[in-house]
Amino acid sequence: MTAVTRIASETGMREGRASGTGREPGVRPGRSRRVALRPGLLISTLVLLVALAWAFAPGLFTSVSPTDQVGAALQAPSAAHWFGTDATGRDLYARVIHGAAQSISAALVGVLVGLVFGSLIGVTAGAVGGRAEEALMRLVDVLLAIPALLLSLSVVILLGFGTTNAAIAVGVTSVAVFARLSRSQVVSVRASEFVEAAYGSGGTFWSVLWRHVLPNSLTPVIALAALQLGSAILQISTLGFLGYGAPPPTPEWGLLIAEGRNYVATAWWLTTLPGIVVVLVVLATNRLSQAIDAGGKS
Numbered sequence: 001m002t003a004v005t006r007i008a009s010e011t012g013m014r015e016g017r018a019s020g021t022g023r024e025p026g027v028r029p030g031r032s033r034r035v036a037l038r039p040g041l042l043i044s045t046l047v048l049l050v051a052l053a054w055a056f057a058p059g060l061f062t063s064v065s066p067t068d069q070v071g072a073a074l075q076a077p078s079a080a081h082w083f084g085t086d087a088t089g090r091d092l093y094a095r096v097i098h099g100a101a102q103s104i105s106a107a108l109v110g111v112l113v114g115l116v117f118g119s120l121i122g123v124t125a126g127a128v129g130g131r132a133e134e135a136l137m138r139l140v141d142v143l144l145a146i147p148a149l150l151l152s153l154s155v156v157i158l159l160g161f162g163t164t165n166a167a168i169a170v171g172v173t174s175v176a177v178f179a180r181l182s183r184s185q186v187v188s189v190r191a192s193e194f195v196e197a198a199y200g201s202g203g204t205f206w207s208v209l210w211r212h213v214l215p216n217s218l219t220p221v222i223a224l225a226a227l228q229l230g231s232a233i234l235q236i237s238t239l240g241f242l243g244y245g246a247p248p249p250t251p252e253w254g255l256l257i258a259e260g261r262n263y264v265a266t267a268w269w270l271t272t273l274p275g276i277v278v279v280l281v282v283l284a285t286n287r288l289s290q291a292i293d294a295g296g297k298s
Contacts, residue, residue, distance in 0.1 A: 113171025
C-alpha cells in the first residue's frame with residue numbers, strides 16, 4: 001500500500017467515525033442488514049397471506065369436502081391427494097385448508113379479546129395512576145401467576161367446549177401480557193417532555209391521552225399482538241389436541257394432529273404435515289412481530 005493510499009484510507013475512516021457511522025463515506029449504515037433480512041420477511045408475509053387465504057377463502061384452494069370420504073384410507077401423499085388421506089379416507093389437504101378457518105379465526109378472536117381488555121386495563125392503570133393502578137396491576141399479577149394452559153382449561157371447562165369458548169379462553173390468558181406492556185408504555189410516554197409541554201399548553205387529560213400518549217404507545221402493543229397470534233394458534237391447537245376445541249369431524253389443526261397420533265408408525269403424514277403447517281405459521285407470525293417492533297424502534 002502506497003503512502004497516498006494509506007493516508008486516504010485513514011482520512012476516510014476518521015470521517016466515518018466523526019459522522020458517527022464508523023464506516024467509510026458513501027456506505028449507508030444498516031443497508032446490508034435490511035437487505036439480509038428482507039427475504040425472510042417476504043417469505044413470512046407470504047406464509048401468513050396464504051394461511052389467511054385458507055382461513056377466509058378455502059374454496060380457492062380446494063373443492064374437496066373436508067368431511068367426505070374421497071378415497072381409500074391411509075393413502076400416502078400423491079398427486080391426487082397432496083397430503084394423503086386419513087383413517088376414514090378423507091383428503092388431509094382439504095382438511096388442513098378448512099382447518100385454518102377454525103384455528104386462525106379462533107386465534108384472531110383470542111388476540112382481539114386480550115388486546116382490547118388488556119390494553120384497556122393497562123392504559124387505565126398507566127394514565128390514572130394511584131390506587132386504581134395498584135388495584136388493576138395486582139389483578140394482572142394474579143393472572144400472570146396462573147399458568148396459561150391451566151387458566152385456558154379452567155375457562156373452557158366453565159364456558160363449555162367449542163371453538164368460540166376456546167378462543168375466549170386463549171384471550172383471557174393474554175390479557176395480563178397486554179396490560180403490563182400497555183401500562184409500561186403509557187407510563188414511559190406520560191413522563192416525556194412533549195407530554196408535559198402539551199399539558200402546559202392547556203391540554204386536557206383526555207386530549208393529551210388521545211393525541212399524544214396513545215399514538216406513541218401503540219407500536220409495541222401491535223408487535224405483541226402479532227407475536228401473540230402465533231402463541232394463540234399454538235394454544236388453540238393444544239386445546240383441540242386435548243379435545244377441548246372443535247368436535248369431530250370438524251377440521252381443526254390440533255384435532256387433525258390428535259387424530260393421526262395413533263398412526264405415526266404407519267401413516268406419518270397424518271401428524272407431520274399438519275404439524276409443519278402450524279410451525280410455519282407460528283414462525284411467520286414471530287418474524288412479522290420482530291419486523292414491526294424493529295420498525296417502531298427505528
